[in-house]
Amino acid sequence: MVYPRTGYDIKNVSVDMPLASLSVASMVSGKRETKIIDMRVDSEWEKHLRQELRKEPVAVGISSMTGTQIKFGLDACRVVKNADAQVPTVWGGIHATLLPEQTLQNELIDVVAIGEGEIIIKDLMGALEKPNEKRKNELLKKTNNIIFKQKKGKEERQVRTKSAGFADLDKLPALPYDLVDIENYIHTKSMVGKGTEKALPFITSRGCPYRCTFCCNPRLSLRRWRCMSAERSYALVNEMVEQFDLDAVIFHDENFFANPTRAEKIAELINNKFNFSIQARMDALGRVDLQKMERYGLSVVQPGIESGSERILQLIKKDESVSEILKVNKKLAKTNIVSVYNFMMGFPTETNHELAESTDLALKLIRENPNAELSGFYVFAPYPGTELFDFAVANGFSVPNTLEGWAIYSRQHLQTPWIQDKLDVIKNIMYTSKLVDGKRLEGMLSSLHMPRSLLKKFGSHYRKRWENHDFSNKIDTKLMNFITRTYFGWE
Ligand code: B12
Ligand code: SF4
Numbered sequence: 001m002v003y004p005r006t007g008y009d010i011k012n013v014s015v016d017m018p019l020a021s022l023s024v025a026s027m028v029s030g031k032r033e034t035k036i037i038d039m040r041v042d043s044e045w046e047k048h049l050r051q052e053l054r055k056e057p058v059a060v061g062i063s064s065m066t067g068t069q070i071k072f073g074l075d076a077c078r079v080v081k082n083a084d085a086q087v088p089t090v091w092g093g094i095h096a097t098l099l100p101e102q103t104l105q106n107e108l109i110d111v112v113a114i115g116e117g118e119i120i121i122k123d124l125m126g127a128l129e130k131p132n133e134k135r136k137n138e139l140l141k142k143t144n145n146i147i148f149k150q151k152k153g154k155e156e157r158q159v160r161t162k163s164a165g166f167a168d169l170d171k172l173p174a175l176p177y178d179l180v181d182i183e184n185y186i187h188t189k190s191m192v193g194k195g196t197e198k199a200l201p202f203i204t205s206r207g208c209p210y211r212c213t214f215c216c217n218p219r220l221s222l223r224r225w226r227c228m229s230a231e232r233s234y235a236l237v238n239e240m241v242e243q244f245d246l247d248a249v250i251f252h253d254e255n256f257f258a259n260p261t262r263a264e265k266i267a268e269l270i271n272n273k274f275n276f277s278i279q280a281r282m283d284a285l286g287r288v289d290l291q292k293m294e295r296y297g298l299s300v301v302q303p304g305i306e307s308g309s310e311r312i313l314q315l316i317k318k319d320e321s322v323s324e325i326l327k328v329n330k331k332l333a334k335t336n337i338v339s340v341y342n343f344m345m346g347f348p349t350e351t352n353h354e355l356a357e358s359t360d361l362a363l364k365l366i367r368e369n370p371n372a373e374l375s376g377f378y379v380f381a382p383y384p385g386t387e388l389f390d391f392a393v394a395n396g397f398s399v400p401n402t403l404e405g406w407a408i409y410s411r412q413h414l415q416t417p418w419i420q421d422k423l424d425v426i427k428n429i430m431y432t433s434k435l436v437d438g439k440r441l442e443g444m445l446s447s448l449h450m451p452r453s454l455l456k457k458f459g460s461h462y463r464k465r466w467e468n469h470d471f472s473n474k475i476d477t478k479l480m481n482f483i484t485r486t487y488f489g490w491e
Helices: 019-025 043-051 067-084 094-099 100-103 119-129 133-142 217-221 231-246 259-268 282-287 288-294 311-313 324-332 354-370 387-394 404-408 417-432 442-445 452-466 475-488
Strands: 060-063 091-092 111-113 144-153 155-160 199-202 248-251 274-276 298-301 305-308 338-345 372-379
Touching: 019 060, 043 060, 043 067, 043 305, 060 067, 067 091, 067 404, 091 094, 094 100, 094 111, 094 217, 100 111, 100 144, 100 155, 111 119, 119 133, 133 144, 133 155, 199 231, 231 248, 259 274, 259 288, 282 324, 288 298, 305 354, 311 354, 324 354, 324 372, 338 354, 338 417, 354 372, 354 417, 354 452, 372 417, 417 452, 417 475
Parallel strands: 060 091, 091 111, 199 248, 248 274, 274 298, 298 338, 305 338, 338 372
Antiparallel strands: 111 144, 144 155
């Protein structure tokens, strides 16, 4: 399994355990020799991949999120095919799942796995290891949820197999942590633990019942939310905490509170043995007993606010209102739970006035909750498989028609046609949103020994500008633009 770089790979900040590779590998490790190469943490990944290829592996599996990760995934594929063209390359992950046919069109890719790898990996390996081409194809046709290339003479066609539902999370084995060097992924500044800490991520549920039009989850999960039982979730998390001597856990479930009773039960079992953070909707946080959750160890929540404009909230079908958001923020303010808010901007048809409604809401949230932070204002990018994607195409967005074409999506996608006339304002908000709360970058900048007082000064400076809706392209925007281009290659 190869986990490609993503283009935004900062240790202790964005480099998380490769849960995709570990989850897929969990089904075969111990039974087959399994190796995980994580390009983000292994500077000699190419050498190590070549070493593995000399052992004639059954296949090389590669994960993909839409965006820069595709470029690095293809780099790995090229190493495989140059070393031994006979070794099959299997692509999986969000992007491959959303656009399987187009992904398979790439000449470096032999098979695409659609959806969760755990349910097909054993059959897939069983098929790919057959030396006889005819038998291999017979078995591939019997493997659910894949699409593969079948060659007949000079002709080549794509064969798509039957769809099989979703994995039963309670039946999946524990992750084979021994396949990675865990030290590469332990976060020591994730602020979940509030102080000295060692944190790792965990996922107890998949899918989401909501319908946000910018998010690919409704398409991937068919709005079905599935989970491990509270007891099993706790048992596995606790095992991980004890094995690695952690004091905090970052739950990456997309909707931790989809079933509040189960979520509260997990918290109750944790019972403040370690701190934990979750991603949750504001409406869900409005329904739970936050004081109780705090006592059990909940220390950070990361809701997506997205916009301060009611019209935009309706356009993206967030199914939350500004007044509800403000009310829950006040409820959070009565606890010590840190709220890290995410905003989005640059939606098609969004006006400057609506953009200002978002920055105003962000300021109000910070003002009314001393524990509120801004994760940032991210620029909307039309992701395949989302409802807004079609809307974006109708509004002039041109769709990449090759796998490589999707690699241009970066973390700050500034190419959409409808933002071009307000690019300076968008860039200014994007960069200054990291500084406006005066504390968000504390962890990241502490290694640069930047004094806290300076960060606070930046905060009050930009808050004043935001209050006056002054997003003009000043020298600082240019400077930050230069820094992100130079260090991350972002355009
Ligand atoms: C953690 C996380 C991150 C982390 C880092 C990821 C890491 N591994 O270190 C960071 C912070 C860097 C990040 C960044 C971003 N992320 Co993110 N992230 C996640 C999150 C919360 C968890 C990812 C994860 O580990 N999932 C668990 C694994 C088990 O699931 P999985 O990856 O889908 O893998 C399964 C299958 O896909 C398949 N599979 C995967 N690989 C393979 C390989 C083979 C061979 C096979 C057979 C099967 C297979 O089997 C796996 C097991 O079932 C997900 C949401 C979620 N809960 O999944 C979003 C998510 C992946 N992120 C998303 C987005 C949009 C982003 C950003 C663009 C956000 C932004 N604007 O900044 C950036 C940039 C990403 C990029 N393209 O470069 C989207 C993906 C959209 C897309 N089309 O790719 C998701 C789905 C959230 C969402 N609902 O919108 N992210
Ligand atoms: S944005 Fe969050 S709440 Fe909305 S569909 Fe996606 S995962 Fe669910």
